[in-house]
Structures are given as C-alpha cells and as structure tokens.
Amino acid sequence: MSGYLVTIDRIACDGFGTCAQLLPERIILDEWGYPIIDPTPVHGTERHHAKRAVNTCPRLALTLQRVHELEPAKR
C-alpha cells in the first residue's frame, strides 16, 4: 500500500511547534517543544493536512515522502 511519510530534518527544526498545531492527530510536542511524529504513513485527506503542516514550517524542516510499501519508518 502506498502512502506518505512525514519526515523531519532534526538539525533544521528549531521547535516552533507550528506542525503540532496544524497536524495534532500525527504530531505532538515533547516537553522541550520539539515534535514527536507518528511514524506510520498518512493516507487520503489526512495528506492535505500533512502537506499544510509541511508548507507552513518556518524552518522548512518537514518533508512529505512517498512510500510504496509498508517499511519500518524513521521517526
């Protein structure tokens, strides 16, 4: 099954937290304000929400990556 993974550049991320506001069903923040991302692929309409979070990140640290099979994902 194909879907999209939300991946993050940890060095670029500065903990603005915008992503967790726009995609709360997939992203929560740790106690220091840095995102913890659900490692499973997103599908369907959720993808549009994910895309919005990706496009809004002030550090451009998020990417949406297409995956074709269910593989062990990085957090």
Place this chain on the structure above:
Amino acid sequence: MFGAPPAQLRTKRGHAGALVDEVDRSGLAGRGGGWFPTGRKMHAVVTAARTSRKDPFVVVNAMEGEPAASKDAVLAQHNPHLILDGAVLAAEAVGASVVHVAAHRGSRTLSILERAAEQRRSRGLDSVELRVVDAPGRYVASEESALAHFLGEGVALPMTVPPRVFESGVRRRPTLLSNAETYAHIALIARHGADWFREVGVSTAPGTTLISVSGAVGQPCVLEVPTGSSVRHILGLAGGTSGSVHGLVTGGYGGAWVAAGDVLDSPWSVDGLRPSGGVPGAGVLAVLPDDACGLAETARVVRWMAGQGAGQCGPCRFGLAAVATDMDMLAAGRFNATGLANLERRLGVIPGRGACRHPDGAVRFAGTALQVFADEVRSHLRGRCTASRRTSVLPVPASTVSLPVSRPGEEWR
C-alpha cells in the same frame, strides 16, 4: 610493509577491485561500533562512484572518541603500517586516489600515524596520497557524517542523513569511512584471504577483534581475541576481576551497562551480547568495582555525554541535559518516585530523534544503568547509597566547554 598482496588489486573508478569481493566473502564487520558489513559498504561506495561519476575518498577514523577505549591507539602504536596498508589497499580497490587518516589533535596516535605516512611517502611506497589530519577532540566529532563534514568543509558537526557518507561524504563524494582497526583487518584479508580470516570467530562477524578492558581487573589492557569469546574468558585474560562484580560497561559510553550475572557466559558479538542487553560497540569492556556506585558513575558519564553533543538537534540538546540532571539528583539521593517516572519518560522519547545516534547511545547508557542497578535505584530513592568508594572509576575527560553551542566555535574546527 607486510609483503605483497596476493592478487592484482588495482581498479578504476566504478569498478570494484578483487579485494572488495574478498572482504565481502570474509564477513568483516566494522569495528568502530556499528558492526556493519565492510564488504557491503565497499560495494556501496563503488556503486555510488559509478552512478555519480565522482572519484571516491577513503577515510580512516583513528579518533577513538570513547574515553574508555584505547584499542586504536595501541594498534597504531604497535602496527601503524598495518592500518595504512589496509587503507591504501581499500583505496585501490574502490578506486580512490586520496586517503584521509583522522586522529585527535595532539594525540600520540596522530604523531605516530603522521610519522608512518611520512616513512611511506619518502620511500614512494603507495600509489595513493595519504593525508593525516588532526581533528577536534569532541565525542560527536568522530561520528561519521561529522568527520566527513570536517574533512570537506572544516566543521566537525554531524549532518542530516540521508545522504549517507558512502554516497555523499567528504566534499559530497562517495566515501569509504571506517575505523582504524577495520582497515588493519582489510590488510590481513588482502594478505591471507577471506577463508583464513573466517577460521576464527563467529560466522556472523568472523575474525579477531580488539577489546579495551579496564576497571576492576587484574591488568587493564587491550586484548585481541576471536569474536564470540566469552566475557568470562576475556576478563580472565585481563587477570580476572578484583572482588565480586555487579555491573559492566559494554561497547563504550554510547553502549550499555550489563549485569555480571547475565553476561559472563555471553559470547562477545552483536548477537551474543544482545540477550544480556550488551553491545560490543567500539570494543570497550569496563568492570565496575563492587564498592563503587553505578548510579554516580552513570550520572558523571551522562553529564559528560550531554556536553559532548553538537547541540544541533533539540531532543538531544535539551533532552540529554535533562536526563543528566535527573541522574545527578538520583545519584545524590534527592529523587522521588515522580522524578524517576519523569526520567523514564524522557529516556523513552529521546531515542531516534537526533540527526546522528549520539542521543540514542547516551540514553541507552542511562536506561540500562537503571535496570542493572535497580536495587541501588531503590536505595537512592530512600536517600541511601550503599557504595563505600568515594573516588570515581570510569574515565571522563575534562570538557573544554560545558554547554552545547548553537553556533560552531573553535572546538569544532
């Protein structure tokens, strides 16, 4: 230096030399801590060089960032040319014309390798260029992407992966980056062949391996043993343990604590140590004396590890600092059950959330301490420490800077 290699090994870009297949067949796994199959790595470099049409680099990591490790220093001291032989042969086999050899600035290893490289140059021994480079002393500076970045751009900070170093390393060229001991094994495989190499050790990671044994043993030393040797056997070779032993450090400070009762009969390999929670890592085996406090030792090491990160990724920068403070409180007997629960939660959310594996290693070190010294944890929660020793055991170098920096300063260059 150790005689002619058995076969014509030179190759051109994009073509794997015969040695690559020989290393692949030997089953050699990287001795820097990752235990990744070296032959597969060499093949990946050759493939990346072909597809990118770029000449690859070869890098020897002789930095030995683990404070309790001394195997690469001892190897360089006794046999520097074996390391360089392996690196030159590997370079020829993957089609590289330059070999970078990195050792810590001001270290004895650095001057030894500089002298050895000069000896080879003056005799016109090698067809590839050897560049011995002095690298900054931070723990995380010897992480592979940090080292590749340092050699290319002069700043030893880890990079976001992918791309991995084998496809885009030094100056964004495919780079074969391995530990000094790994290259020494490559030289021996070139000389004696894969079958000879596989005669000893476990089939999943054959050959011999170097282990730095320290702490409460008769004779702290560096040993060469077949992989799969039992921990009991290794400790015996180091003169046995002094007194009853409770906890041991395996792998290094990015490794794991193990309980003596679980690990003594385990074979020294990735698979053999796994059931006890241990890792062979960079070949560190440190025995904690039974009069020492495992929690105080852990707190000191974790504080140091927290200060050794690059400070680039939030979960590592803030998370490790928080874990270090928690461990300090616990070791000082000023912690309650809520504090412990917070610490355990922190240990659960940090791993896998850095660009490199530095936070994962430090968290594993702290987490395994809580398991191995579970009785001590309970005593400390009641404000008591049963340890009588007041001096520290595990070596922790003096830090040049105490807090992670957000901008690279001099200590990274």
